Amino acid sequence: xxxxxxxxxxxxxxxxxxxxxxxxxxxxxxxxxxxxxxxxxxxxxxxxxxxxxxxxxxxxxxxxxxxxxxxxxxxxxxxxxxxxxxxxxxxxxxxxxx
Amino acid sequence: xxxxxxxxxxxxxxxxxxxxxxxxxxxxxxxxxxxxxxxxxxxxxxxxxxxxxxxxxxxxxxxxxxxxxxxxxxxxxxxxxxxxxxxxxxxxxxxxxxxxxxxxxxxxxxxxxxxxxxxxxxxxxxxxxxxxxxxxxxxxxxxxxxxxxxxxxxxxxxxxxxxxxxxxxxxxxxxxxxxxxxxxxxxxxxxxxxxxxxxxxxxxxxxxxxxxxxxxxxxxxxxxxxxxxxxxxxxxxxxxxxxxxxxxxxxxxxxxxxxxxxxxxxxxxxxxxxxxxxxxxxxxxxxxxxxxxxxxxxxxxxxxxxxxxxxxxxxxxxxxxxxxxxxxxxxxxxxxxxxxxxxxxxxxxxxxxxxxxxxxxxxxxxxxxxxxxxxxxxxxxxxxxxxxxxxxxxxxxxxxxxxxx
Amino acid sequence: xxxxxxxxxxxxxxxxxxxxxxxxxxxxxxxxxxxxxxxxxxxxxxxxxxxxxxxxxxxxxxxxxxxxxxxxxxxxxxxxxxxxxxxxxxxxxxxxxxxxxxxxxxxxxxxxxxxxxxxxxxxxxxxxxxxxxxxxxxxxxxxxxxxxxxxxxxxxxxxxxxxxxxxxxxxxxxxxxxxxxxxxxxxxxxxxxxxxxxxxxxxxxxxxxxxxxxxxxxxxxxxxxx
Numbered sequence: 001x002x003x004x005x006x007x008x009x010x011x012x013x014x015x016x017x018x019x020x021x022x023x024x025x026x027x028x029x030x031x032x033x034x035x036x037x038x039x040x041x042x043x044x045x046x047x048x049x050x051x052x053x054x055x056x057x058x059x060x061x062x063x064x065x066x067x068x069x070x071x072x073x074x075x076x077x078x079x080x081x082x083x084x085x086x087x088x089x090x091x092x093x094x095x096x097x098x
Numbered sequence: 099x100x101x102x103x104x105x106x107x108x109x110x111x112x113x114x115x116x117x118x119x120x121x122x123x124x125x126x127x128x129x130x131x132x133x134x135x136x137x138x139x140x141x142x143x144x145x146x147x148x149x150x151x152x153x154x155x156x157x158x159x160x161x162x163x164x165x166x167x168x169x170x171x172x173x174x175x176x177x178x179x180x181x182x183x184x185x186x187x188x189x190x191x192x193x194x195x196x197x198x199x200x201x202x203x204x205x206x207x208x209x210x211x212x213x214x215x216x217x218x219x220x221x222x223x224x225x226x227x228x229x230x231x232x233x234x235x236x237x238x239x240x241x242x243x244x245x246x247x248x249x250x251x252x253x254x255x256x257x258x259x260x261x262x263x264x265x266x267x268x269x270x271x272x273x274x275x276x277x278x279x280x281x282x283x284x285x286x287x288x289x290x291x292x293x294x295x296x297x298x299x300x301x302x303x304x305x306x307x308x309x310x311x312x313x314x315x316x317x318x319x320x321x322x323x324x325x326x327x328x329x330x331x332x333x334x335x336x337x338x339x340x341x342x343x344x345x346x347x348x349x350x351x352x353x354x355x356x357x358x359x360x361x362x363x364x365x366x367x368x369x370x371x372x373x374x375x376x377x378x379x380x381x382x383x384x385x386x387x388x389x390x391x392x393x394x395x396x397x398x399x400x401x402x403x404x405x406x407x408x409x410x411x412x413x414x415x416x417x418x419x420x421x422x423x424x425x426x427x428x429x430x431x432x433x434x435x436x437x438x439x440x441x442x443x444x445x446x447x448x449x450x451x452x453x454x455x456x457x458x459x460x461x462x463x464x465x466x467x468x469x470x471x472x473x474x475x476x477x478x479x480x481x482x483x484x485x486x487x488x489x490x491x492x493x494x495x496x497x498x499x500x501x502x503x
Numbered sequence: 504x505x506x507x508x509x510x511x512x513x514x515x516x517x518x519x520x521x522x523x524x525x526x527x528x529x530x531x532x533x534x535x536x537x538x539x540x541x542x543x544x545x546x547x548x549x550x551x552x553x554x555x556x557x558x559x560x561x562x563x564x565x566x567x568x569x570x571x572x573x574x575x576x577x578x579x580x581x582x583x584x585x586x587x588x589x590x591x592x593x594x595x596x597x598x599x600x601x602x603x604x605x606x607x608x609x610x611x612x613x614x615x616x617x618x619x620x621x622x623x624x625x626x627x628x629x630x631x632x633x634x635x636x637x638x639x640x641x642x643x644x645x646x647x648x649x650x651x652x653x654x655x656x657x658x659x660x661x662x663x664x665x666x667x668x669x670x671x672x673x674x675x676x677x678x679x680x681x682x683x684x685x686x687x688x689x690x691x692x693x694x695x696x697x698x699x700x701x702x703x704x705x706x707x708x709x710x711x712x713x714x715x716x717x718x719x720x721x722x723x724x725x726x727x728x729x
Contacts, residue, residue, distance in 0.1 A: 005113075007116060021428060024460070029461065039161045039287075040162075040164050043161055043164045046218060048165065048218075051154070051157075053290075053446070058205055061214065063353070084446065087364070091344075107618070110617060115613055115614065122602070125601035396598075396599060400658065401582065402582075402613075493558065494585075
């Protein structure tokens with residue numbers, strides 16, 4: 001097989017696979033809409049404020065409810081030792097109201 | 099020479115040059131395949147991060163639309179404190195407020211398992227006010243939550259190996275043990291919001307933590323006209339200066355800026371990727387080896403134009419970066435949406451014992467793919483071509499020169 | 504017919520290292536003949552070949568190819584003339600290492616966009632003519648000196664040029680291979696190609712198939728003999 005044919009074919013295969021995945025994404029989005037509605041309904045009826053992403057500390061469990069000090073875990077010498085704390089940013093209103 | 103005039107085809111020209119470029123790349127198979135793999139890995143990490151964060155953000159924005167319009171926290175000595183229910187009257191009297199309700203919720207640390215649970219008393223009024231919202235999938239009924247029973251999230255059930263009918267022994271404020279029976283579990287579909295939840299009756303909650311009848315954790319405020327939310331919030335701070343209102347819009351924006359690029363891990367991932375790319379580009383841009391120069395000389399001597407040489411170098415960059423780009427993006431999709439971000443999981447889990455299992459909804463857009471393309475393929479290809487420019491315009495007689503007189 | 508009128512070539516003009524390689528050459532090279540440029544190292548043979556073969560442009564003077572002036576043309580046109588009209592045989596084969604013989608032979612034709620199958624067929628036929636077709640898929644570094652040169656010749660012929668330019672073609676060949684090379688040149692002549700060789704090898708200069716020998720020294724023509 002000619003080398004350029006091999007390259008163009010493999011590139012075409014990659015593009016097709018990506019296309020299939022994008023199709024998968026759009027179908028999947030449809031399929032998951034019900035789940036999203038369910039979650040939204042739960043948020044409404046329970047009055048929830050946050051996603052359950054990190055359960056290790058209260059300032060990461062309820063990101064939007066955290067206060068300025070919880071990031072220090074009540075001790076100014078305790079630097080953030082939860083890995084999840086380094087993924088996220090503090091609630092936006094803390095930064096603004098300061 | 100009729101074949102030239104008849105059969106010349108621009109596509110054949112490109113293919114011929116691709117043939118040559120591939121042969122040229124295959125000469126240093128180990129180096130170039132290694133380069134390709136490293137490159138694909140960088141694209142994979144970047145794409146995974148983009149897919150993961152943007153899907154979470156998008157999903158958060160959809161799910162959290164139903165969050166309370168205003169939450170008012172009581173502050174004491176700079177920390178959250180219980181909200182005295184007698185203050186609710188003052189909030190109710192603020193103009194524009196439709197309804198005020200106390201929320202009871204808190205955290206419970208399970209000593210035995212080392213897991214953190216979130217305990218919530220379901221607001222009875224609201225669930226009965228909107229009966230259509232109570233979908234069978236996450237069935238719970240505030241009225242059915244009799245004293246002594248709880249409804250647990252899927253994550254709690256998993257960590258504690260609990261199912262309907264089992265009971266959890268909670269240690270109350272005074273050291274006594276309170277056994278609560280699992281009446282039901284919340285659906286696994288809702289884990290993104292409910293994994294660590296324990297729905298508990300008001301009586302039990304107050305008994306467990308010794309919270310008096312006239313206190314709540316915080317209060318939620320419903321506003322008559324959603325446009326007045328900020329005004330109402332600032333009025334509340336004026337009436338009750340020791341409280342802090344958090345409005346819905348701020349919650350949504352908090353999640354919009356979560357996983358910001360300035361977040362610690364993000365900057366580590368990004369800088370590692372950028373550094374690796376700079377090393378590539380440096381390797382390319384720091385000039386051509388003597389061998390490469392000589393080859394370009396030969397190509398020019400046998401009749402290649404400057405533009406042919408540049409086209410060849412363009413394909414050299416494009417072949418590597420296009421292949422790596424698509425491979426990286428495909429793998430990232432599989433990683434994030436089909437394997438549940440397997441590689442990110444240890445970092446995301448952190449120290450938490452209770453880690454929610456959720457499958458993300460694939461919110462990916464052409465915009466993300468194009469951004470990624472311009473971050474990776476374009477600079478790499480340019481970095482490949484630029485140093486060639488100088489070499490490609492050398493006179494073709496250089497090939498004669500190095501050998502002849 | 505290739506005409507050179509008072510062609511000069513100066514390297515590094517205006518710098519202390521300025522060097523005049525050709526100091527005013529006027530010369531006519533006839534079609535379908537074998538012409539040898541003879542002279543010691545540094546006499547300007549290679550520079551002259553480069554100018555004739557459209558590889559470089561003269562500093563002054565004019566070059567005409569079949570009556571058409573080519574010395575002032577931009578690079579693109581020169582390249583086009585060069586790759587269709589001229590085939591080059593270098594002192595060393597100048598093959599691209601790490602690639603197969605076949606790929607090396609097809610190399611000059613890639614940018615022309617000829618259908619691949621046809622090009623490959625012609626390349627194999629060319630390799631056949633020079634008895635190296637068995638090596639078509641071998642890498643060029645596995646070839647012997649004589650094989651490598653024949654492959655280089657096949658490559659020079661792939662675009663079917665009218666003029667063959669050879670720079671010291673026998674410098675790295677033994678006597679036997681040199682004679683073989685001259686036989687190849689004779690065949691070129693029979694096929695009606697113009698051959699221009701730069702060499703100071705007596706075996707080339709005194710060959711019976713050579714039509715004219717141009718003696719060069721210090722960038723000038725000393726004399727012409729036929």
